[in-house]
Amino acid sequence: MATFLKSSETFFVEEIPLIEPCGVGEHSFFKVKRKNLSTNYIASNLKNFLKIKQQEIGYAGNKDKLSTAVQTFSIPKRLEDKALLFFSKFNLEVLEVKTHNEKLRMGQIKGNRFKVKIALDIEDEEKEIEKNLKKIEIKGFPNFFGPQRVKNEESFERGRSIFLKNLKKGRREDRFNVSVFQSRIFNFYLEKRIERGFYPDAIEGDALYLPDDERYITFSSNIEIKGAFPTGPIVGSKMRLPERDSLLFEKEIVRKFGLDFDILIFNRVPGTRRVLTIFPSEILVQKTSQKEIEIQFFLYKGSFASTLLDSLGIETII
Numbered sequence: 001m002a003t004f005l006k007s008s009e010t011f012f013v014e015e016i017p018l019i020e021p022c023g024v025g026e027h028s029f030f031k032v033k034r035k036n037l038s039t040n041y042i043a044s045n046l047k048n049f050l051k052i053k054q055q056e057i058g059y060a061g062n063k064d065k066l067s068t069a070v071q072t073f074s075i076p077k078r079l080e081d082k083a084l085l086f087f088s089k090f091n092l093e094v095l096e097v098k099t100h101n102e103k104l105r106m107g108q109i110k111g112n113r114f115k116v117k118i119a120l121d122i123e124d125e126e127k128e129i130e131k132n133l134k135k136i137e138i139k140g141f142p143n144f145f146g147p148q149r150v151k152n153e154e155s156f157e158r159g160r161s162i163f164l165k166n167l168k169k170g171r172r173e174d175r176f177n178v179s180v181f182q183s184r185i186f187n188f189y190l191e192k193r194i195e196r197g198f199y200p201d202a203i204e205g206d207a208l209y210l211p212d213d214e215r216y217i218t219f220s221s222n223i224e225i226k227g228a229f230p231t232g233p234i235v236g237s238k239m240r241l242p243e244r245d246s247l248l249f250e251k252e253i254v255r256k257f258g259l260d261f262d263i264l265i266f267n268r269v270p271g272t273r274r275v276l277t278i279f280p281s282e283i284l285v286q287k288t289s290q291k292e293i294e295i296q297f298f299l300y301k302g303s304f305a306s307t308l309l310d311s312l313g314i315e316t317i318i
Contacts (some may be wrong), residue, residue: 002129003119006066008035013063013305014070016298018108025101028080031072032197033093038065040172043073044089049086050079054172058104061301062176063147066318070095072199074104099209111300113282118314120291128231129293130285132312140277141311142190142199145183146304155180157191162260163235166267178269181257184236187276189232189253198249200277202230205244209275216240216273229275236271237264278303 004010019028034042039062047054058074075083078097087094120126148157159181161167162174193199202208206219208228217228233239233250241261242250251261265269282298299305306316 001121002125002312003121004116004309004316005119006064006067006316006318008068010117011064011067011305012069013067014113015063015072016110016113017062017072018110018301019100019290021100021133023099025099026077027074027081027103028077029072029074029096029098029104030087030094030101031070031096032084032087033068033070033095034090035068036065037090037092037103038070039063041065042092044087045090046073046075046083048089049089049267050075050082052076056103060104060106072104074100082249099272103287104141105299109116109301111297111298111303112305114305115294115296116305116309118290118293118295120293124289126191126285128291129295129312129314133280133283133285133295135256136308136311137280137283139240140200140279141308142194143275143278143303144187144190144307144310146306148306149185149304150180150184152180156184159255164267168268177237182236182269182271185235185254185257186232188256190276191255200230201230203246203249205242205246206230206240206275207240207273209273218243221248229277231273231275234272234274235259235264236269237267238271239271252275274302280308 039059043054043057043059047057056076059071059306061071063069063071080097118129125137133205155177159177159179162178163181190199202219204221208217208219208225209216209231210228212227219225219230233254235254241247254261278299280297280299283297284296286294288294297308299308309316
């Protein structure tokens with residue numbers, strides 16, 4: 001079996017921005033390159049070094065510690081020179097500094113460009129991986145959250161408690177814990193759809209997402225709909241609900257986590273929906289040695305490289 005031994009030498013990820021800094025304003029956007037440092041570690045130390053509040057630091061997503069990553073942080077422009085000292089002290093390479101009129105917020109990225117190095121085990125394994133990649137490029141793969149999001153049991157229990165008790169989630173840590181709870185529900189939902197043969201096709205009443213219009217419609221077998229994708233629940237009060245068969249199935253799943261749709265509308269967490277299938281693009285496979293290949297690809301935000309590799313039958317070793 002081909003394997004991916006995760007490290008800063010085998011895993012590269014670059015954020016692709018959703019917004020371009022306008023060149024004026026009170027916030028400095030630092031695009032930095034780093035190795036073996038988590039996003040939270042950098043943000044926490046940056047806060048202490050600059051002596052500012054955590055909410056004054058902005059970033060669009062969390063990047064794996066075991067990686068070489070390019071991502072952007074925003075800080076008040078008045079502290080730009082001091083921030084340059086911080087990045088130098090922590091051996092972070094500053095690739096670009098731009099000014100914007102708002103701080104960078106979570107989710108403000110288009111997606112991520114990945115490059116991973118894969119160790120081959122048997123002859124012709126490269127050809128099999130390339131063949132499977134071509135299939136996935138056309139048909140997509142199940143959009144599970146990766147283990148780095150859902151595996152932490154303490155975060156899940158904390159997020160579950162916050163959500164079910166409808167507590168205020170002000171801190172970034174609390175928001176992350178709630179997202180772990182939501183993500184595990186989605187993964188379980190998608191797993192059960194696959195088990196029951198409700199994947200990849202839509203079922204009656206599914207909430208379909210139309211990316212071109214950025215809106216949802218309800219699926220009916222009597223109507224032909226193109227360019228729309230079935231979605232699953234990221235539970236919360238403002239989440240679009242499916243109808244008919246899909247609603248009954250979704251209620252069955254979320255009840256297993258102690259949730260009831262009848263009271264969900266009163267929850268502090270807004271929620272949303274997530275497409276069940278994701279399609280990689282910009283795929284490139286290169287052979288770097290007799291026993292190693294390098295795979296490059298782009299995924300829209302919220303999707304995980306580890307999930308794609310799992311769909312290809314490649315074992316990830318951390």
